[in-house]
Amino acid sequence: MSENKLKIVFFGTPEFAVASLDRLMKDGQDIAAVVTMPDKIAGRGHKLIQSDVKRYAVENGLRVLQPEKLKSPDFVEELRAINADLFIVIAFRMLPEVVWSMPRLGTFNLHASLLPKYRGAAPINWAVINGETETGVTTFFLKHEIDTGDIIEQRTIAILPEDNVGDVHDKLMTLGADMVAHTVMDIAAGNVTPQPQPEGEFIPAPKIFKDTCRIAWDRPATEIHNLVRGLSPYPAAWSTFEDSRTLGTFADVKIFETALCGDTPAGNRKPGEVIVAKDRLFVAVADGMLEIVSLQPAGKKRMGADAFLRGYKPERFV
Known part of the structure; x- marks a missing residue:
């Protein structure tokens, strides 16, 4: 690494953040500490579950901090004692100003959208749900209001018609890791000129709840198809x-994959009514029919529509 090597504290929790942390490690950056969420008790065995970032940090001998409260005086003093040059935040909680204002070179965040579009907790999901044909990643310096700071760099990818949110997540994870590494090098070299976010392009990306995932069959086929894509494989669209x-x-039943049927009419069938044709499963929607390709009944494994029809005789979805 060059003389521009920085002392960094990395904040993150899920797999999406691990790719960037790994890239920084391979670039030889000085990761002085990793901050991640406290371990959670989950499952029938009440086992302690570590975040993806913590598992990576432990495996690579990195110092791990897991504060319950980010404003805790003990945690703040522990961070201050590290005397880091830069903080990097990826898929973590909102930081208080006492934390993000601490390092001499600031704190930047990697966000999985082309800000100011899709500010919020679920930017990848909402880009696919809304039928976007492109998205990307943004690095920006933190300030008071969430996801509103000055932009350092952006990179764009296409969302292909066959992509689901899992596909787009993986593409952005790789793209984001490259851009985080590039952003760090530019900050170290003093080569950044942050730009304010454009006005008037804000699109929200709120947290996904169970009700968000329920399919309304009286909507157009393309809208339902994009909802399924934008929630597959997790948390998954569902219906009854x-x-x-x-x-x-x-x-x-969870529904993971659908296929558009063009302008195929549904006749006089009401939205939600089922049409079975040669082991294929179709559902009437507002403007025709939509094919269900793969799904998962409660308590069962994911399966194709043909396997589902061997065990069930759906009359209608509601």
Whole structure:
């Protein structure tokens, strides 16, 4: 590494952040500490679950800090004692000013959208749900209001028609790691000229809740198709179906993949009514039909529509 090597504290939690941390390590940057969420108790065995970032940090011998409260005087003093040049934040909690204002070169965030579009907790999901054909990553310096700081760098990728949110996540994770490394080098060399975010282009990307994921079959096919893509493979769009063998009995099902049917009419069928044709599963929607390609009934594994139809006789989705 050159004389521009920086002492960095890295803040992050999920897999998305690990790629950037790994890239910085391979570039020879001085990762003085990693800050991540406290371990959580989860599952039937009540096991302690570590974040992806913590697992990587432990495996690579990095110092790990897991504060319950980011304003805790003990944590703030611990950070201050590190005397880092730069803080980097990727998929972490909102930092208080006492933290993000600490390093001499500031604190920058990697966000998985082309800011100011898709500010919020779920930018990748909402870009796909809204049918965008491109998205990207942004590095920007933190300030008081979340996701509003001055832009350092942006890079763009296409969202292909067949991409789901998992595909786009993985592309942005790799692209983002490269851009984080480049941003660090530019900051170290004094080659950054941050630009204010453009006005009037704000699109929200709020947190995804269970109700967000429920399919409304009285919507157009393209809208439902994009919702499924934007939630697949996780957390997954879902619906409830009535089985014709036991009318009045309903069960939940996750839907991972659909296919558009062009202008195929649904006849006089109401939205949600099922059409089965040669082991293929179609559902009437507002402007025609939509094919369900893969899905997962409650308590079962993910399966193709043909396998689903061998075990179930759906009458309608509601």
